[in-house]
Amino acid sequence: MSLFKIAVCGRKGGVGKTTTAASLASYFAFHGLKVLVIDLDPQSNTGFVLGVDPIAPGAAELILEQKPQPLEASENLFVLPGGASLQGRDIEMADPAELSYAVQSLSEFKVIIFDCPPGSDHLERLGLVAANIALVCTNAHPLGIIGAERVLAEIRRRHERHQTGPEHCAFVLTQINKSRVFDKELPEQLATKYSDIPQLSIRQNSDLAWATAQRIPLMDNSPSKKAIEDIEQVARWIVEDTVVSEQNNGKKV
Ligand SMILES: Nc1ncnc2c1ncn2[C@@H]1O[C@H](COP(=O)(O)OP(=O)(O)O)[C@@H](O)[C@H]1O
Numbered sequence: 405m406s407l408f409k410i411a412v413c414g415r416k417g418g419v420g421k422t423t424t425a426a427s428l429a430s431y432f433a434f435h436g437l438k439v440l441v442i443d444l445d446p447q448s449n450t451g452f453v454l455g456v457d458p459i460a461p462g463a464a465e466l467i468l469e470q471k472p473q474p475l476e477a478s479e480n481l482f483v484l485p486g487g488a489s490l491q492g493r494d495i496e497m498a499d500p501a502e503l504s505y506a507v508q509s510l511s512e513f514k515v516i517i518f519d520c521p522p523g524s525d526h527l528e529r530l531g532l533v534a535a536n537i538a539l540v541c542t543n544a545h546p547l548g549i550i551g552a553e554r555v556l557a558e559i560r561r562r563h564e565r566h567q568t569g570p571e572h573c574a575f576v577l578t579q580i581n582k583s584r585v586f587d588k589e590l591p592e593q594l595a596t597k598y599s600d601i602p603q604l605s606i607r608q609n610s611d612l613a614w615a616t617a618q619r620i621p622l623m624d625n626s627p628s629k630k631a632i633e634d635i636e637q638v639a640r641w642i643v644e645d646t647v648v649s650e651q652n653n654g655k656k657v
């Protein structure tokens with residue numbers, strides 16, 4: 405059974421979803437967990453940044469039960485790319501639970517990460533319904549925050565209606581540079597409104613950007629301690645908080 409099914413979401417483009425998804429995937433794989441990243445973005449950036457063929461059959465084919473072969477990016481690290489076929493009518497018509505059903509046959513992967521696209525409620529929903537954990541990404545820009553709030557509202561709505569969706573949810577504050585006023589104020593700003601949602605944070609770090617630009621998974625690219633610290637903190641929350649909370653029957657949304 406897959407232990408962690410993680411939707412990396414945020415609705416706004418450019419807030420670091422793909423960087424977070426790819427770095428976290430590399431981190432878990434490096435520590436011996438078999439990881440699959442499923443890219444739900446028609447732009448298909450995840451396959452590109454992890455160094456596999458971004459136009460190979462992937463997420464769309466999985467949803468349509470065509471059994472695409474996950475592509476190996478590194479030891480323990482596999483990818484099903486996104487692509488233009490995610491915009492097809494058959495995917496548009498697909499039931500929101502279709503991806504959740506499809507990943508049941510991928511139980512060899514202990515971690516499955518859904519890299520959600522910007523601006524598409526439907527593709528994002530496929531990821532949310534299939535996930536048990538949501539990482540809601542925002543940077544300090546007001547548009548990033550609005551996007552994150554929209555996803556969080558959707559997650560909460562599903563929860564209140566007892567619809568399938570992630571039981572555990574945290575904000576991931578991305579591209580953080582504490583010398584900027586907006587970035588410094590962001591944690592407080594979110595905590596005032598969402599005191600019950602944990603906050604994780606990933607600093608602006610050229611190692612993270614550089615690994616994706618070079619198309620090499622983070623841990624294969626000699627990252628700095630600072631880059632790993634932030635990703636490790638996210639991984640730790642996923643492993644410790646969600647599992648401990650499940651054992652205690654706790655709710656995080
Ligand atoms: N923590 C970070 N440090 C430095 N650059 C980052 C960081 N997170 C994202 N970026 C950069 O920001 C841009 C957008 O990131 P990306 O992950 O593609 O966003 P999204 O998937 O939300 O559209 C990319 O150029 C990426 O390299």
Ligand SMILES: [Mg+2]
Binds near residue numbers: 423521
């Ligand atoms: Mg992306």
